[in-house]
Amino acid sequence: MPKKTPKIDELNVLEAAADMADLARQIAHHDAAYHQKDAPEISDAAYDALRNRYRALLVAFPHLAPVNDPEQRVGVAPAAGFTKVAHVVPMLSLANAFSDDDVAEFATRIRRFLNLPENETLEFVAEPKIDGLSCSLRYEQGALVVAATRGDGTTGENITANIMTMKDVPKKLTAPFPDSVEIRGEIYMNRDDFIKLNKQREASGEQIFANPRNAAAGSVRQLDSTITASRPLKFFGYALGERVTGDAEQQALRKTIAHWGFKLNEPSRLCKTVDDILDYYHDIESKRHALPFDIDGVVYKLNRFDWQERLGFVSRSPRWAIAHKFAAEQAETKLNNIHIQVGRTGALTPVAELEPVTVGGVVVSRATLHNEDEIARKDIRVGDIVRIQRAGDVIPQVIGVDEKRRAKNSTPFVMPTHCPECGSLAIREEGMAVRRCTGGLICPAQAVEHLRHFTSRTAFNIEGFGEQRVHELWQDKIIQSPADIFRLKNHRATLETREGWGEKSVEKLLAAIEARRTISLDRFIYALGIRQVGEATAKLLARHYHSLDAWRDAMVAAQDTESAARHDLESIDQIGALMARDIVGFFAEPHNIQVLDDLASELTIESHQKPDTHNSPLAGKTIVFTGTLETMSRAEAKAKAENLGAKVAGSVSAKTDYVVVGADAGSKADKARALGVNVLDEHKWAALLATL
DNA sequence: CAGCCTCGAGTTCT
């Protein structure tokens, strides 16, 4: 709670952002106390004061509205679905180790990175890795205010109402506790409870859950929290969202978390050597089935926090922790056939058709074989008995073949040289792993997959346009090119008479199509399905060219390899010569330009919004990033800064306004300090962005 | 030029 309230016009941007985020959190907390628990903690007048100050700040700094903007929230409990929660610090995943060697290497890497002498002991806290779902719990003044799922790591779902029903989750922490703390942990279900639950469901004719993990996940995502309350969910805490305690070690933090009122994941052990670690691993592995819950491995975390901080993160996972996985459950089955699938780009993908077999609680009947090299490497033949597992316990994978049980007359698999769908030649380019059909849109598979990509969730997101319908309409020549989708309303009468299509479903489909007649430029570019242009690249192009016309003109001009337009395209960060070739190549085909113009005549394509830099704190400023950023990639940081109207430069000079310093920053940070340039650490930078 | 990181494109099953 703010001790004193500074005048709004005296606040700088960072202070205002922090103030607003804080107020939003407090308001959310009191909303919950009032509406959900019928136990208001402050007077109405005090509550109104919070809201008034928040509104005043919002007027002064509209661009700083936090994600959980109370002014945007209608009521407390969402009517349908869950609201989103942005994680202040992303919830990352762990790197995996599959062998003893991987673990030894993990320890060596840490030693090398920290430059430790041989005789220095590395302590690790080892814990079982329970197969559940991770969850973040935010406590303000010791009271639980928000619970969120991991989601994609950056944004999760608000499941507070459901979590409030769980016995293992304290609603109040046992003092002493920090003003604000985020505890992260795992929600799971014991095996016995899972079996009992399934028996009940079976008796009442409900669908049974495949495994405890699914049962826990399904229970947490209930819209009616009385259902969640009836499920035997458990929770243990294992980490904090950010460091707020004085604990210097993981082991001590475990004690603190337990003191606050949480259960811990046990059995754990403090290990001092790699041999200790492996000993623990093998011990747990042998006890695995005696534990009350399912685990898929164990986790090792470096004990000392100061070393954790120095190590930081690579990509999306910490360098100071690793998950040592148990061997995935495997099964043997017969490979009945190898089917060739043709994708949207013409890629021929061999897929194994398997005699159905249960692996890890799921019946598997197909598995990708990736490409012909992969098949040759493993010498996989039709009729073989193959061993399969589910990679990361999800995607089925053929590990190998039992050659002793192979039929004498079996022959190696030969990849077809022609497309199985259209008969066109299928070519493997020099140095490439995939073979592609050259039929283009003549190939029915490519044509249909192309349209499917166009309507997919991440492109035009037209609901009710699945593979079946797209294929049907394409085959009957009602839809041949993407623009035909938007002329489908002219076929209403014909559609309604089709088998399997009622008046209602046609109505729904047409409405879904109309809802997408207006689309953002980046989605539009992505939907075109240009080779190598995915969501990220489409965004880059939209941001660079702003409007469809500007982009179209530039690409037409870029047909000449030496043109300025071509150089302009290649000057975009992340776009090199090869990608430029594919993008410009798309426009070399008159048919593609026709399709594009035809679409443009049916649609409203929103130009890329030049960021409203009018109010932005970073407008016209020059920013330099240095060191390893942990919460976002460099490209992401750059994009965000540019969206706020900033210029991102590569080196520090007197003209630089801000330097954002990540881990292991070198000379740039020193130079910035020497020049007296504003230096922001990553935390401040992220806190600012989190509120925008 | 190697080693990285990120992106795209493919995939399974509920």
Added chain:
DNA sequence: CTCGAGGCTG
């Protein structure tokens, strides 16, 4: 989730 490929960094 995994693989391969393209682009950037040092």
